[in-house]
Amino acid sequence: LGLVGSEMCIRDSSILVKEANVSVLWQNESITSKWNNITNVHEVFGNPTTFTIEAAGDVLKSFTSSGEFWIDGDGVDASQVWELAGVNMSDVSFSGNDTLNAVLKSALMKTNGSMKVTDNLLTGTGEVDLQQLVMEATGTSDITSAIAQALQTLTSLNMTMLLDGTLSNPDFNIKSDLDNKLAKAALSQPVSYTHLRAHETEADL
Numbered sequence: 001l002g003l004v005g006s007e008m009c010i011r012d013s014s015i016l017v018k019e020a021n022v023s024v025l026w027q028n029e030s031i032t033s034k035w036n037n038i039t040n041v042h043e044v045f046g047n048p049t050t051f052t053i054e055a056a057g058d059v060l061k062s063f064t065s066s067g068e069f070w071i072d073g074d075g076v077d078a079s080q081v082w083e084l085a086g087v088n089m090s091d092v093s094f095s096g097n098d099t100l101n102a103v104l105k106s107a108l109m110k111t112n113g114s115m116k117v118t119d120n121l122l123t124g125t126g127e128v129d130l131q132q133l134v135m136e137a138t139g140t141s142d143i144t145s146a147i148a149q150a151l152q153t154l155t156s157l158n159m160t161m162l163l164d165g166t167l168s169n170p171d172f173n174i175k176s177d178l179d180n181k182l183a184k185a186a187l188s189q190p191v192s193y194t195h196l197r198a199h200e201t202e203a204d205l
Contacts, residue, residue, distance in 0.1 A: 014041045029057035042070045048077075061086030075120035076167060082126075085110040089130070100144040102137040102151055104130075115163055122170055124163035131156050150182045157181070 017038040024031045033053040039045050048070040055063040067080030092104040113126025133155050137148035158177050165171035 014044045015039060016045050027059050029055060029059055031055040031060075031063075043072050059087070060084070069117070076117050077119065078117040079115070081112075081114040083110075083112040094135075097144070099140045100137065100147060101139075102135060102148065105134040105136050107131065107133045107157075113161065117167065120167045122163055122165050122167065124161075126161035126163070128159040128161065129156075130158070133157055147182065154181055 018036065020035045020038060022033045022035065024033075031053065032055070033051055036050045037045065037047040038049050042048060048068040050068040051066065053063070053065040062085045063083070065080060065082040067078065069076060069078035071077075087109045089104060089107045089109050094102040094104055107130040109128065109130055111126060111128045113124060115122065115124030135151045135154050137151040139145035139148040160175045162173040162175070163170065
């Protein structure tokens with residue numbers, strides 16, 4: 001951890017760091033950030049705390065984020081944007097179902113998004129794009145075997161993250177195009193699709 005503060009102001013019990021450069025070493029990669037107007041009483045000094053964060057290396061590839069926040073008697077007001085590109089993912093389990101086992105063997109991920117806080121209330125969205133996707137999946141029934149086969153045909157996946165709630169009780173939701181991709185994959189595999197339809201017919205009977 002490295003910290004460099006260029007100027008500090010103390011007024012009664014109020015503290016203001018006008019500028020600070022912070023660097024953190026994580027997994028042998030340097031994450032650098034620049035902060036302005038760091039204070040415990042924003043109302044006294046009149047400016048929000050602002051920051052920018054950057055990193056680039058073998059793990060994070062390219063990461064940038066910036067934002068600001070203001071804390072007063074009504075709560076927290078803040079905003080932030082971020083962008084992360086070129087991250088390699090590997091061996092991530094996607095299913096804990098006893099009849100379906102799915103593992104993301106490898107993928108190249110990029111993501112971007114933004115969030116806003118107004119008097120402790122959260123709103124935000126983000127996009128996650130997985131490319132060069134390689135899935136490994138197995139199923140123990142006709143349906144889960146067909147799903148496993150479809151999963152292994154995927155080469156990309158897009159997800160949307162939705163954020164709301166409060167700072168003390170945030171709520172995350174994720175939507176993706178997985179259903180559409182699985183449906184298209186099933187239709188392109190007549191044997192698997194026939195198994196699915198036969199199973200559904202038996203269940204109806």
